[in-house]
Amino acid sequence: MTAPDGPFVLEGRPTAQLIADQLREQIVQGIFRPGQQINESVIAGQLRTSRGPLREALQRLCQEGILVSHRNRGVFVHELSIQDIREIYAVREAVESTAADALLDAGAKRVKDTCQLLKKIIRDMAKQVALSDWQAIARLDMEFHTTFVAGAGNTRLIRIYQTLAAESRMCILNLEVSYPRIDVLVEEHQNILDLLEAGDREELHKAIKRHMQKAVEDLTASSEEMHIAN
Amino acid sequence: MTAPDGPFVLEGRPTAQLIADQLREQIVQGIFRPGQQINESVIAGQLRTSRGPLREALQRLCQEGILVSHRNRGVFVHELSIQDIREIYAVREAVESTAADALLDAGAKRVKDTCQLLKKIIRDMAKQVALSDWQAIARLDMEFHTTFVAGAGNTRLIRIYQTLAAESRMCILNLEVSYPRIDVLVEEHQNILDLLEAGDREELHKAIKRHMQKAVEDLTASSEEMHIAN
DNA sequence: GAACTGTAGATTGTCAACAATAGGCGATGT
DNA sequence: ACATCGCCTATTGTTGACAATCTACAGTTC
Numbered sequence: 001m002t003a004p005d006g007p008f009v010l011e012g013r014p015t016a017q018l019i020a021d022q023l024r025e026q027i028v029q030g031i032f033r034p035g036q037q038i039n040e041s042v043i044a045g046q047l048r049t050s051r052g053p054l055r056e057a058l059q060r061l062c063q064e065g066i067l068v069s070h071r072n073r074g075v076f077v078h079e080l081s082i083q084d085i086r087e088i089y090a091v092r093e094a095v096e097s098t099a100a101d102a103l104l105d106a107g108a109k110r111v112k113d114t115c116q117l118l119k120k121i122i123r124d125m126a127k128q129v130a131l132s133d134w135q136a137i138a139r140l141d142m143e144f145h146t147t148f149v150a151g152a153g154n155t156r157l158i159r160i161y162q163t164l165a166a167e168s169r170m171c172i173l174n175l176e177v178s179y180p181r182i183d184v185l186v187e188e189h190q191n192i193l194d195l196l197e198a199g200d201r202e203e204l205h206k207a208i209k210r211h212m213q214k215a216v217e218d219l220t221a222s223s224e225e226m227h228i229a230n
Numbered sequence: 231m232t233a234p235d236g237p238f239v240l241e242g243r244p245t246a247q248l249i250a251d252q253l254r255e256q257i258v259q260g261i262f263r264p265g266q267q268i269n270e271s272v273i274a275g276q277l278r279t280s281r282g283p284l285r286e287a288l289q290r291l292c293q294e295g296i297l298v299s300h301r302n303r304g305v306f307v308h309e310l311s312i313q314d315i316r317e318i319y320a321v322r323e324a325v326e327s328t329a330a331d332a333l334l335d336a337g338a339k340r341v342k343d344t345c346q347l348l349k350k351i352i353r354d355m356a357k358q359v360a361l362s363d364w365q366a367i368a369r370l371d372m373e374f375h376t377t378f379v380a381g382a383g384n385t386r387l388i389r390i391y392q393t394l395a396a397e398s399r400m401c402i403l404n405l406e407v408s409y410p411r412i413d414v415l416v417e418e419h420q421n422i423l424d425l426l427e428a429g430d431r432e433e434l435h436k437a438i439k440r441h442m443q444k445a446v447e448d449l450t451a452s453s454e455e456m457h458i459a460n
Numbered sequence: 461g462a463a464c465t466g467t468a469g470a471t472t473g474t475c476a477a478c479a480a481t482a483g484g485c486g487a488t489g490t
Numbered sequence: 491a492c493a494t495c496g497c498c499t500a501t502t503g504t505t506g507a508c509a510a511t512c513t514a515c516a517g518t519t520c
Contacts, residue, residue: 012301013301014292014299014300014301014473015301015473015474016289016292016299017292017299020293037501039500039501040501040502041501041502049474049475050474050475050476051475051476051502052282052285052473052474052475052476053473053474053475055282055286055502055503056285056286056289057289059246059286059287059289059290059293060289060290060292060293062244062246062247062290063250063289063290063293063294064293065386065389069244069246069247070244071242071243071244071245071481071502071503072480072481072482072501072502072503073481073482073483073501073502074501074502087384087385087386087387088386090328090332090384090387091328091384091386091387091390094324094325094327094328095324097324098320098321098324102320154317154320154321155295155317156295156317156318156321156394157317157320157321159295160321160390164386244503245503245504267471269471270471270472271471271472279504279505280504280505280506281472281505281506282503282504282505282506283503283504283505285472285473301472301473301511302471302472302473302510302511302512303471303472303511303512303513304471304472305472
């Protein structure tokens with residue numbers, strides 16, 4: 001499905017995709033704020049390219065829903081409402097649950113390999129928790145979940161989840177929410193990993209559900225005190 | 231969320247999106263075959279625009295996964311393998327199940343309104359079955375499911391499902407499969423509608439699962455005899 | 461005859477100039 | 491003082507031209 005395309009294909013990926021990836025990363029890092037307009041000329045200059053390729057990249061991000069386009073006015077970073085947060089985490093729960101089932105059905109080896117990757121991410125996460133590097137923690141949090149979904153081997157699920165992960169990072173960063181209870185963060189992910197390793201389908205689903213519900217509670221609670229639109 | 235943007239905003243939607251919608255429709259109707267290259271100059275001419283806006287639209291469809299882009303070679307209609315079919319229907323099952331839960335949780339009025347829309351689609355479908363208009367049947371089939379998901383009111387779920395619906399139509403058309411048992415088609419959808427109306431969550435999930443599994447069986451069986459790549 | 465090389469054609473990738481539109485700002489009139 | 495009208499600037503939308511790259515084919519050599 002995702003063909004290796006032969007060895008050493010230098011820069012084989014389309015330009016628009018490369019630019020889109022860079023922009024997405026900058027957006028989730030909060031370099032662009034929600035509601036902010038993307039000035040095509042300025043950004044094109046910064047990325048050492050011209051408006052043509054940049055506009056193609058912007059269309060990709062519009063399709064993802066990270067940006068919104070208003071005709072004759074330009075593209076803007078999507079402002080996330082509380083309703084959006086609820087949506088995002090509802091869909092994340094659905095996707096992860098589906099991925100969990102697919103992964104468990106895919107056989108013990110697949111599960112084992114995935115657990116191996118997840119363990120490393122949790123170790124890194126614990127390190128960053130000690131350093132209190134929130135940016136890195138948010139990244140690793142999403143990397144954990146993305147890796148989890150990737151384990152299922154369903155390319156469409158992965159593609160869908162990548163957008164959701166980006167939006168989740170926007171939620172966390174843009175609402176300027178630090179993780180409320182940092183101590184349970186590693187613990188919760190470890191719990192999911194343990195249940196996956198044990199193959200306990202039922203409890204795994206419940207754990208994912210709890211994980212998402214907790215996140216929504218934290219995010220919506222903190223955004224209410226910040227007067228974010230409902 | 232999806233703002234009406236005021237009354238009478240003539241052609242308010244961005245150009246790239248309009249072009250992308252037109253192209254997607256042409257692709258699912260089989261005007262472009264899988265694997266076929268999209269010649270930018272030719273298509274731009276046909277759509278009475280230039281290569282710039284067209285390329286922006288192509289990027290949107292690449293992001294959806296309907297087209298694939300190879301650097302310095304162009305974009306091509308994605309060729310669906312049997313593995314792809316399994317993926318698409320697995321994700322569809324997950325999305326529809328999620329939508330079903332959300333819809334039932336959204337209250338009786340929402341359910342009732344959605345059922346009203348679904349009933350009309352089923353009536354239309356029965357009509358087209360009588361006429362044996364396969365193209366129209368495929369369209370209504372997807373319209374039924376899209377309307378079902380839309381009932382949940384989750385914009386991200388809707389967006390995700392629109393792509394899946396397009397890919398499903400490509401499966402049906404491109405594999406040149408007529409619906410194998412046309413008589414049960416209306417019946418199966420009516421069954422889903424009945425269970426939704428009755429609010430029988432458990433049976434609804436099972437019905438959706440059966441519906442998808444049956445579709446995969448039909449599609450994979452017919453593509454095997456057609457020597458499609460596994 | 462097979463393999464390799466160089467050339468030609470077509471197609472995509474990129475860019476810069478031009479056209480069109482929206483929103484801001486000041487002038488004007490009531 | 492307030493509202494309205496009209497201009498002005500900044501930004502986007504569109505186009506055509508140019509550069510880079512790939513594929514196919516013919517010619518050459520072993």
